[in-house]
Amino acid sequence: MPVWTTLLVGKSIARLSRLSGRGGGQALPGLVAEQLDPKLLRKISQKFPQGIVLVTGTNGKTTTAKLLASMLEKKGWRVLTNSTGSNLKRGIVSAVIDGASISGNLPFDAAVFEVDEATLRLVAGLLQPKYIVVLNLFRDQLDRYGELDTTAALIGEGIGQTESTLCLNADDPLVASLVKYAAKPEQTMYFGVGQSVDHRPSLITATDSDRCPICHELLQFPRVWFGHIGHYKCHNCGYKRPKPGVEITSISEMTTQSSRLEMRLMGAKLTVNFQLPGIYNVYNAAAASAVATLWGLIC
Template sequence: MNIKLMLAVMAAKIAAFLSRMFGGKGSSLPGVVARKIYAGTLRDLAGQARQGIIMVTGTNGKTTTNNMIASVILSAGNKIVINQEGANLITGVTTAFIRYANWWGRIDCDYALLEVDEASFPKVLMEVTPQMVVVNNFFRDQLDRYGELDKTVTLVRDALKKLPEVQLILNSDDPLVAQMQQATGHRATFFGLAPQQRTETGSQQTREARFCPHCGEELQYHSYQYSQLGSFICPGCSFQRPEPEVEGFAVETVGARLRARVKYPQGEAQITLHTQGFYNVYNALAAFAVGNLMGIKEEQIVKGLLTYRPAIGRMETFSYQGKPAILNLVKNPTGYNEGLNSLLSIPGSKTVFMAVNDNDADGRDISWLWDVDFEHLASADHETDLFVCSGLRAEEMALRLKYAGIPREKITVIRELEAAIKTALEGPGQLTYLFSTYTALWPAQKILLALAEKEDTHAEGMSSVS
């Protein structure tokens, strides 16, 4: 029995209880306490996963992908550890194991599923050895914290190189991600969308990767999905979009659900997701690829994806006096653009709430708002009756909307969150769509839970499998 581990876990559990009692989430503090008492806490707890560890990293979609993988693995009857709420720094990862451990530091699990922040990825790999690593995408995010995008890509690439052996699951449509197989020498399975799945015109966004990561020539694209994701080829070397082993096509939105067909080595399936947002198909394809590599049956993978429910702020749906409300986390230009596309894809009139904070976890630099395509939103402003701007930087958000061309009479500023959310919910739109940066997200959800009912579509039927 490891006395130091036991003491660290006990102290961390007490810290978690006290944190929650005083209104905190207890998602990182227990990890901080445990690591102070015993530096080997994470290493020792992670080593108890019987079948191995799966990590998810990248810029957007880590929480959703990790939770979808969890649903797939649980559908096959496995026991898991997961940092489900998205606390993805090394302290949050440590806390996840502590939550599942008993007071003596013992964990009963088959797999540990960990979403890991890109900047923390090298630190976590020094203590935890994964069998699989999923890399979703790379976009500019919190420049004051991460620096330029190539720095983030280099951090992940160099950390992967140091692993003696690992199975990579990579997004074939993102050249910044697809390069990882050649750059690291590890075996890789690719997932992606068939070319030209995006038919709407609202995705003319800033491209994060114009040049080949290997030779520096400008990449040529046959088609885009969004941002730099698409069918690319380098005219200067042999680098091009890898043929994905798991490929989605025939993507459609049906009410509040997404459907897609999936081709994979053993056949073809139809998946249904109880969430919206075109980008979520990529997250589902990554989870499908993981399940298939693990030998999980097709029926169980499809069932697992069907039973997935969005985490806090990931297209989370509520009902206020019979009117739907959707809460969506936004943290960088690409994610916000995709949120706007999801908003505009929903028929009917809308009231839009936008909370912007600039705390450390959000990133102090909010200049990224000027790279978001709010002009696209302004071109369809007849669909939106009211814009409610809130949070610490509410005035800057309102100014950005004004310069995008939103009529001034449609914009209102209410810095106090509860009053702003209530105003939005009671707005004239048939639907309320709430955008929130990270530190405003938890308070916004708490307010919504008090004012509205959280919807659960779990009772809807299974999708077909072929």
């Protein structure tokens, strides 16, 4: 079935379901479109001239995807996101249907989709994203999938189906270790918060990821920003925080509404204001900036 036919059928169902007052037409069009054409996502994967980015991890997916989309839009790109729907497979299909024009075209330069950690392996192979971003892996919200290692392996399975360049949090030991699944590990872009940032460090939380992902010995953490996010090293096997290509070198201002950050991006220095408070969002800003840097839009 041609892509435009599936998209138009999906759009009609969305309209009908809106008219009949059955919710916002989010889930049903995606489900029907998937039934009509299970290869829909594979077929649309080539329709974005600049490519697709998938953003996953326990916390910060929505914020990071929004930040990145707005950075791309400021450069004049038209960007499709799944910000109003779910981050499961049907939510991405629904976003594609919603974004399609009445003639079944997708008038976008790029797509930025946030993806649930266990869903990545169901969509990555089909979408063949240019970049995959992994933000962090926390245990507290992961009861639905079991152990952190299991979730990391699920994400790894998704990465393994692609040729994507990875964008990984250098300061999360388990996330940084996902490089082993990359088709082109040498192209991986890490992001993190640097040594000189003046921020009150916290103690590592016992329930978090404090074991070496390679040899399972306890990691040493000279610096911790929150949870298990910080600078680490394994004294048993030598595994350590990789050097980030995009690093926050200073947080010169942090109010309840915004942050002023100094960043080093592949050697270039930049000062940026983000309308988001808190150290969590510093990482989201670093992740979005890392992808924009990979795309050649910042420096």
